[in-house]
Amino acid sequence: MKHALVLAALMVGLAIPAASADGDFDADVLFLGEIHDNPAHHARQAEIVARVQPKAVVWEMISGPVAVGLTPEIVQSEQVLEATLSWEENGWPDFSMYYPIFKAAEGAQHFGAALPREEARRGMGEPPLMVFGADAWQYGLDRPLPADQQAAREALQKAAHCDALPDDMLAGMVNIQRLRDARLAAVALEALGVTGGPVVVITGNGHARKDWGAPAVLAYAKPEARIFALAQGEEGHAAPEGGFDRTETAPATEREDPCAAIRK
Template identity: 60%
Template structure:
C-alpha cells in the first residue's frame, strides 16, 4: 500500500542548488535515500538557507553528537574519524559532511538507537528499551492491524524477502523505537535552542502518517512541522509528506544478491 500527500513536486537535480523554497516550521524532517548524493546535496542546501539552531542526525548516537566541536567541523577527515563513521555502516561521509558545515552555528544532536539497544527489543520489549515517556510517544499502543501488516510487508521487502516472518513484528517495533527517539531528540533540540530544528533522516522516518513527525505531534501538538520526502526517477517514497521531490537514481547493482 502506498500513500501520497496531495502536493507532489517533481524537481530536476539542477534546482537543488537553492534550499529557500520551503515553508517555515519549528522542526523540518528532511528525508533521504541514504546512498543518493543528490538527496544529501538538497538537505545541505535547505540547511544553509534555513540556518537551523539545531541539527538532529539519525546517523549519530548522543555520544557521537557530543564529540562534534566547531574546530572539528572545519576538518572533514578529523570529524569522520572522531565520529567513527567508517565503522558505522552508513554511506560515504563525504555525502553527509556538507550538511554538518551548512549551518556552522547549529548544535548537533544524535538520535540513533545503538545496535545493542535495538537488539534488546527482542528480549526486553520496546517499552523497557525506550524508557520513560514510552506511553506518551504511543509505544504502548498496538498498531492498527492494517498498518501492522503494511509495515511488516515493507520490512520484508527491505530485507529482500529473506527475513523470517516471526522476526517481522520485532523489526517493526525497532522502527517504531527509532521514530520515537528521533521525535524525542528533535523536541529536546527545539526546547534547548528555540529552533528551528532540521532532522536528517531516512524517508521512512520522515513520513507524516506514522514516522517521527507523527510521534512528535502526539507529544507536542503545538509544534509546527514540515516533512520532505525524496524519491528517485518518478518513484515517490512510501508514505505521506508535505512535499515529495524526485532526483535521478543511483546505480546500486543488485542489493539482494547477497541473500541468494
C-alpha cells in the same frame, strides 16, 4: 481535541496537516528525508539547511554521546569529523556526501538520535514500551499498532530485507523501527527545547513519513509543533509513500541489486 486527532494519525496512518500551504520551510522541526546513498539527496539537504539556518541538527546516523562532543573545531575539518564519528565503521555511505550538510549548518548545535545497539537488540524480543524507558507513553509506545498498520509495516520490513527474514522476526523489526522513530522525535523535541529551533532532522525517507514515522510521533508528543517533512525519491522509481509535505525527485544512483546474492 487536537491531541486526539494526532493520536489517530499516529495509530492509523493518517497524514498530519502540512506545515504550510505553500510548501515553504517555515516550521519548528523539518524532517529532510533521503535515500542514504544518493548524493543528490544530500546536496539538496545541504541547500535547505543553508537556507533555513537551523539552530540545531538532529542526525539519525550519530549517537547522542558523540554528538555532545562535536566542537566547532572538530566540525571544521572533514577528516577529523569523520574520524570522530567513526563514520565508516558504522556502515554509512561515503561521508563526503554528508559533510556539506555540516558545513551548511555552521553555528548549529548537533544532536545524535541513533538507537543504541543494545536497545535495538532488546527491541527484537521486548515491547517498545519496555525498551524506551519512562517516557515511552509520551511517544505512543504504550499502545499497540492497529492490525492493518502492523501488517503493512511487517510487509515493508520483509521487502526491505529481500523477503529473506523469517516471519517470526518481522514484528521485532517493526518494534525497532518504532523505537528509532521515537528516538528521533524525542531528540528533535529536546533540540527544540534547548535551542528554540528551527530544528532540522537528517534521516531516511522511512523515518520522515508523516503518517506513522518520526513526524507523527513528534506531533503526538507535542501537538502544537509546526512540522514539515520532505521525501526525496529517484527518477524511474515509485515516489516514497507516507503523507509528506513535499516530495522531490533526483537522478537515481547506480547501485548493485542488494538482493542478488540472496537469489543465487
